[in-house]
Amino acid sequence: MKRWFARLGIDYVQWKTLTRTALKLDVRGAPSLQSRRRGSAGRSIFFQIALYSIMGTFIAVLLAPVQDLYLAAILLVAYVMFMVGTAALLDYNATIVSPEDYGILGYRPVSSRTYFAARLTNVLIYTSAMILLFAWVPILVLSIKHGVGIGVAAMAAVCGGGTATALAMVAVYAWILRALGPRRIKMALTYLQLAASTLVYGGYFLITRVFTSSSRSVWELHRGPWLIVCPPAWFASYVDLASGSGSRREFALAAFSVVLLGALGVALLGRLSLGYAERLGAAMTAGDRKRARPSKRSGWLFRGGESRAVALLVWGQFRNDTKFQMGVLAILPMTIIYMIMGLRQGEAAAPGAVRDIGRTMPLVSLAMLLFPSMLKSSLIRSDAYKASWVFFASPSDRARLLRSSQNVLVVTFLLPYILLTGLAMMWFYHQVRAVVVHLVVIGLLSHLLLQFATLFEPDLPFSKPVDKGLSSARIFALTMLAGVAATVLAFVTPSIYARPPAVLLTCGLLLGGTILLDRWMRLRVEREAAALEFLG
Amino acid sequence: MIRTEQLSKSYGNIQALVDLDLTVEPGEILGFLGPNGAGKSTTVKILTGLIRPSAGRALVAGFDVVETPLEVKQRIGYVPETPALYESLTADEYLEFVACLHHLDAETAATRRSELLELFGLTEEAGGRLATFSKGMRQKVVLSAALMHNPEVLILDEPLDGLDANTALIVKELLKRMAGQGKTILFSSHILEVVERMCTRIVIIQNGREVAKGTSAEIVRSTATHSLEEAFSKLTGVRDVGQVTAEFLASLDRA
Numbered sequence: 001m002k003r004w005f006a007r008l009g010i011d012y013v014q015w016k017t018l019t020r021t022a023l024k025l026d027v028r029g030a031p032s033l034q035s036r037r038r039g040s041a042g043r044s045i046f047f048q049i050a051l052y053s054i055m056g057t058f059i060a061v062l063l064a065p066v067q068d069l070y071l072a073a074i075l076l077v078a079y080v081m082f083m084v085g086t087a088a089l090l091d092y093n094a095t096i097v098s099p100e101d102y103g104i105l106g107y108r109p110v111s112s113r114t115y116f117a118a119r120l121t122n123v124l125i126y127t128s129a130m131i132l133l134f135a136w137v138p139i140l141v142l143s144i145k146h147g148v149g150i151g152v153a154a155m156a157a158v159c160g161g162g163t164a165t166a167l168a169m170v171a172v173y174a175w176i177l178r179a180l181g182p183r184r185i186k187m188a189l190t191y192l193q194l195a196a197s198t199l200v201y202g203g204y205f206l207i208t209r210v211f212t213s214s215s216r217s218v219w220e221l222h223r224g225p226w227l228i229v230c231p232p233a234w235f236a237s238y239v240d241l242a243s244g245s246g247s248r249r250e251f252a253l254a255a256f257s258v259v260l261l262g263a264l265g266v267a268l269l270g271r272l273s274l275g276y277a278e279r280l281g282a283a284m285t286a287g288d289r290k291r292a293r294p295s296k297r298s299g300w301l302f303r304g305g306e307s308r309a310v311a312l313l314v315w316g317q318f319r320n321d322t323k324f325q326m327g328v329l330a331i332l333p334m335t336i337i338y339m340i341m342g343l344r345q346g347e348a349a350a351p352g353a354v355r356d357i358g359r360t361m362p363l364v365s366l367a368m369l370l371f372p373s374m375l376k377s378s379l380i381r382s383d384a385y386k387a388s389w390v391f392f393a394s395p396s397d398r399a400r401l402l403r404s405s406q407n408v409l410v411v412t413f414l415l416p417y418i419l420l421t422g423l424a425m426m427w428f429y430h431q432v433r434a435v436v437v438h439l440v441v442i443g444l445l446s447h448l449l450l451q452f453a454t455l456f457e458p459d460l461p462f463s464k465p466v467d468k469g470l471s472s473a474r475i476f477a478l479t480m481l482a483g484v485a486a487t488v489l490a491f492v493t494p495s496i497y498a499r500p501p502a503v504l505l506t507c508g509l510l511l512g513g514t515i516l517l518d519r520w521m522r523l524r525v526e527r528e529a530a531a532l533e534f535l536g
Numbered sequence: 537m538i539r540t541e542q543l544s545k546s547y548g549n550i551q552a553l554v555d556l557d558l559t560v561e562p563g564e565i566l567g568f569l570g571p572n573g574a575g576k577s578t579t580v581k582i583l584t585g586l587i588r589p590s591a592g593r594a595l596v597a598g599f600d601v602v603e604t605p606l607e608v609k610q611r612i613g614y615v616p617e618t619p620a621l622y623e624s625l626t627a628d629e630y631l632e633f634v635a636c637l638h639h640l641d642a643e644t645a646a647t648r649r650s651e652l653l654e655l656f657g658l659t660e661e662a663g664g665r666l667a668t669f670s671k672g673m674r675q676k677v678v679l680s681a682a683l684m685h686n687p688e689v690l691i692l693d694e695p696l697d698g699l700d701a702n703t704a705l706i707v708k709e710l711l712k713r714m715a716g717q718g719k720t721i722l723f724s725s726h727i728l729e730v731v732e733r734m735c736t737r738i739v740i741i742q743n744g745r746e747v748a749k750g751t752s753a754e755i756v757r758s759t760a761t762h763s764l765e766e767a768f769s770k771l772t773g774v775r776d777v778g779q780v781t782a783e784f785l786a787s788l789d790r791a
Contacts, residue, residue, distance in 0.1 A: 304636055304639070304641070304642060306636065306637065308632075309634075309636035312625065312629050312633045313633060316624045316625040316626075319624065384620070384622055384623060387621050387623075389619075390633075390634065390681075391637070393612075395606045395610040396637040462622070
């Protein structure tokens with residue numbers, strides 16, 4: 001083993017030490033600063049195992065009626081690739097773009113190649129674990145239904161697809177970081193994350209839509225030439241070949257996928273290095289001499305006390321913290337894709353009456369309902385969590401801090417987002433009254449969901465470490481829940497929007513709920529705050 | 537003033553602090569000494585309301601830290617040993633942020649900010665992000681934040697860490713004058729010379745218990761040593777310094 005590593009220019013002992021340490025750190029998690037959060041690492045792992053297994057079971061149930069084995073395999077690989085892509089965006093970008101290592105390892109006798117090998121191993125271990133947790137149920141079902149050979153081929157397909165996605169994401173990051181200077185890296189990272197999330201979310205939905213529309217009646221795949229440009233089909237062709245129904249094209253696709261994996265591995269070799277970490281380190285201090293503009297925004301709204309403090313912090317973080325920026329801006333590509341999909345599917349046909357507005361573009365309503373939870377999650381978790389000691393050592397009212405952070409989120413992000421989406425809908429529909437009614441209801445519901453999110457996680461702004469692996473899991477869970485909510489909404493709204501008194505009653509109920517939740521939150525926060533200790 | 541009565545803190549089976557009785561009077565600078573892991577930071581964290589004691593009581597500025605934590609926090613200025621900052625904020629924004637948390641009115645906050653930035657020579661850098669600040673500059677920001685609201689009690693954990701000689705002189709002089717004005721100051725540090733020169737009284741703790749208290753001269757006398765450094769070593773050192781270093785160097789030579 002040592003000799004084999006040496007041939008690749010990797011120090012085996014160092015590689016083993018670096019990999020083991022990174023895994024140990026990840027399993028232990030970042031130390032929580034609040035006593036009631038202790039022991040959360042175990043809970044987080046259990047949560048991930050349970051969630052991925054449940055999602056896998058859900059997919060297995062969805063795929064059960066699909067008679068065409070190739071189609072089932074393509075859908076399964078597409079889901080796995082989407083998951084790995086999301087995880088790479090939300091959870092493992094720190095593994096790829098962490099500048100801290102340079103400070104720790106920069107003066108140690110570790111070669112760039114060894115460092116890179118350890119990094120890549122870390123990413124691949126997480127990818128494999130996620131794939132296995134997600135895919136074991138669908139693969140078991142496929143094995144029982146079609147035989148062990150098909151199960152093995154399906155396993156190879158999902159592992160290949162997932163690994164290729166992870167390697168491709170790492171390669172793109174590495175390439176961008178090499179191509180740009182330190183001053184432009186942070187800006188580039190933001191755009192890169194936005195583009196990648198558009199690709200991941202858009203790709204996932206487009207693939208799902210293409211397949212469901214092309215096979216809605218017979219659940220059979222139309223084997224057109226477009227399969228050549230569909231990455232999940234390349235890896236799913238293993239299953240087709242194992243079933244004995246694959247043609248020369250599937251064989252070529254399978255061979256191409258293997259070559260692609262090898263090419264990605266070779267292309268990456270030497271890309272990520274300590275030199276690369278050094279560039280990132282430089283990026284962190286880039287713009288040293290640039291003076292930041294003072295924040296005077298919404299000064300009239302957040303004039304003093306906790307609300308002004310939280311506003312300053314949130315604006316400062318949004319200006320300069322790429323992760324927070326991404327957490328907030330990730331909603332935009334999602335919304336745009338949902339709108340385009342709505343328009344292409346004919347869902348954006350101008351509703352004849354106010355009552356139909358809730359049924360049009362249901363996925364856009366989904367995005368509006370999803371946004372508060374995404375905001376809340378991004379607000380709480382931060383790499384700067386250790387700086388939250390200042391909240392514990394100052395005479396600030398924690399309930400007021402929480403309410404203020406909610407208000408800042410509403411004024412700074414939620415309201416502009418809903419208004420912007422509303423304007424776009426008005427532009428498409430030319431139904432001002434209908435859109436306004438819908439926006440008021442959705443807006444109140446969104447705010448209510450933000451309150452629920454706060455009640456569920458009554459944590460101070462930027463006070464919790466980012467849990468590796470949990471952000472993407474949280475997004476998957478939220479997407480499922482919001483999907484259910486959007487479906488219910490599309491079903492319920494026509495009867496509400498049909499009569500103005502029903503609209504008024506609904507708004508009244510939502511407002512009442514908001515006030516009640518506010519009271520409840522205050523009580524809960526006061527109780528929780530008494531048990532909080534800072535352990536940084 | 538600061539007063540603790542039988543103050544204890546345990547983490548599971550580990551006793552970090554055992555029945556500590558501590559008093560710091562207004563106008564006094566108390567040097568709080570102890571080796572690493574003695575319980576200094578635990579004491580400081582209890583006094584600042586960051587953690588709660590397992591037993592005993594702590595009063596700061598006349599208020600109980602457990603029963604009325606907000607009253608205590610309103611009156612203290614705290615410099616942590618390893619202060620984390622929101623690095624995306626500028627120095628000016630961070631000070632404004634802290635002023636808001638202490639409910640200072642905008643005018644007072646603005647005046648204090650500019651005075652403190654001037655005092656620590658940070659006026660030119662006020663618009664720079666904290667991420668780009670050196671260790672010393674960050675420490676100046678933390679000190680400024682601790683003084684923003686003109687606190688009655690100052691709890692300082694290694695406050696001179698990273699400061700240049702000129703700024704250290706300013707801070708030392710400032711602390712002496714603040715004590716002269718009747719402020720209560722708890723000064724925790726490992727630099728014995730500074731503690732000896734600055735503090736009116738010293739308390740040394742070891743394994744969470746008090747092992748000595750009094751003026752520097754009283755501690756030296758009671759331990760029959762010649763300096764505070766020797767007294768500290770005698771009270772808290774478990775090994776013979778000369779012997780262990782000689783043994784280590786010999787082992788290096790053998791290797």
